[in-house]
Amino acid sequence: MSDIRFDGKVAIITGAGGGLGRSHALALAARGAKVVINDLGGARDGSGGSLGPAETVVKEITEAGGEAIADGANVTNDAEVQGMVKATLDKWGRVDILVNNAGILRDKTFHKMEFKDYRAVIDVHLIGTALCTHSVWNVMRDQGYGRIICTSSPSGLHGIFGQANYGAAKAGMIGFMNALHLEGAKYNIRINLLSPSAKTRMTEDLGFPPELLDMLTPEAITAACLFLVSEDAPSRQIISCAGGGYAAGFIVETGGVFLPPAKQTPEAIRDNWDQIADRSDVHFYENSSGPMQNFMGKAQAAGGGE
Numbered sequence: 103m104s105d106i107r108f109d110g111k112v113a114i115i116t117g118a119g120g121g122l123g124r125s126h127a128l129a130l131a132a133r134g135a136k137v138v139i140n141d142l143g144g145a146r147d148g149s150g151g152s153l154g155p156a157e158t159v160v161k162e163i164t165e166a167g168g169e170a171i172a173d174g175a176n177v178t179n180d181a182e183v184q185g186m187v188k189a190t191l192d193k194w195g196r197v198d199i200l201v202n203n204a205g206i207l208r209d210k211t212f213h214k215m216e217f218k219d220y221r222a223v224i225d226v227h228l229i230g231t232a233l234c235t236h237s238v239w240n241v242m243r244d245q246g247y248g249r250i251i252c253t254s255s256p257s258g259l260h261g262i263f264g265q266a267n268y269g270a271a272k273a274g275m276i277g278f279m280n281a282l283h284l285e286g287a288k289y290n291i292r293i294n295l296l297s298p299s300a301k302t303r304m305t306e307d308l309g310f311p312p313e314l315l316d317m318l319t320p321e322a323i324t325a326a327c328l329f330l331v332s333e334d335a336p337s338r339q340i341i342s343c344a345g346g347g348y349a350a351g352f353i354v355e356t357g358g359v360f361l362p363p364a365k366q367t368p369e370a371i372r373d374n375w376d377q378i379a380d381r382s383d384v385h386f387y388e389n390s391s392g393p394m395q396n397f398m399g400k401a402q403a404a405g406g407g408e
Contacts (some may be wrong), residue, residue: 117204119155131168177230227271229350360400
């Protein structure tokens with residue numbers, strides 16, 4: 103099969119001044135894409151700002167023969183994001199790829215967390231992803247093509263101690279992706295989700311052994327990212343990836359049970375819990391009507407709920 107290329111495609115990558123975003127940007131440019139390097143240039147907690155990191159990545163790309171421009175928009179600021187998209191359209195006339203990668207960390211156990219730190223992380227990760235996506239959505243609809251990445255995390259899929267803000271933001275991206283997969287299908291807009299673990303400034307002090315951290319390269323994550331924004335990409339997929347390992351993630355439900363009206367009590371649910379929670383029979387649903395159809399089928403099989 104031929105190599106995956108992005109010749110003629112225009113990509114916006116947020117948080118591309120370092121870490122995963124930089125890796126994605128360099129790889130997309132190397133494979134022919136014109137790239138917008140967005141980065142606020144702030145600290146890990148979101149404070150401060152400088153265009154320097156974005157400009158450094160632009161220089162790397164242009165010196166290698168690629169095309170790129172720097173942008174310092176704050177992904178939580180509507181006007182700045184709209185300005186970034188306008189600058190992209192003015193420069194290249196289209197937006198084919200959006201990689202939502204910008205993020206901050208403000209980790210604390212929930213009882214010690216100030217709510218401003220909860221809100222700040224939600225704003226950057228979840229609202230920022232939605233705002234950037236909304237700003238390119240009609241462009242992609244009108245041109246009949248779009249590829250979008252949401253960058254989630256194992257913290258969102260599975261949970262982690264001390265990241266109630268981060269985990270909630272990352273989990274929220276799943277519902278966001280599921281809805282836009284359905285809305286974008288007829289316009290050839292495909293949206294997918296990365297759940298990466300990599301050695302970046304976001305993870306460098308999490309206590310991993312050095313030999314393990316050295317395996318967790320950003321480039322390993324970028325391979326999955328580029329697949330998910332390619333022309334033949336799937337849609338509504340979660341790729342969990344770390345250190346060269348790749349797996350597909352899914353939200354599933356057990357087959358469950360049907361309880362007739364007389365047994366729709368907390369006691370009956372307790373008494374049937376082992377069967378309700380039996381993971382030997384799980385189902386993936388294409389949309390939100392799936393669980394209802396499953397339960398109504400069980401009700402009919404039981405004689406209409408008598």
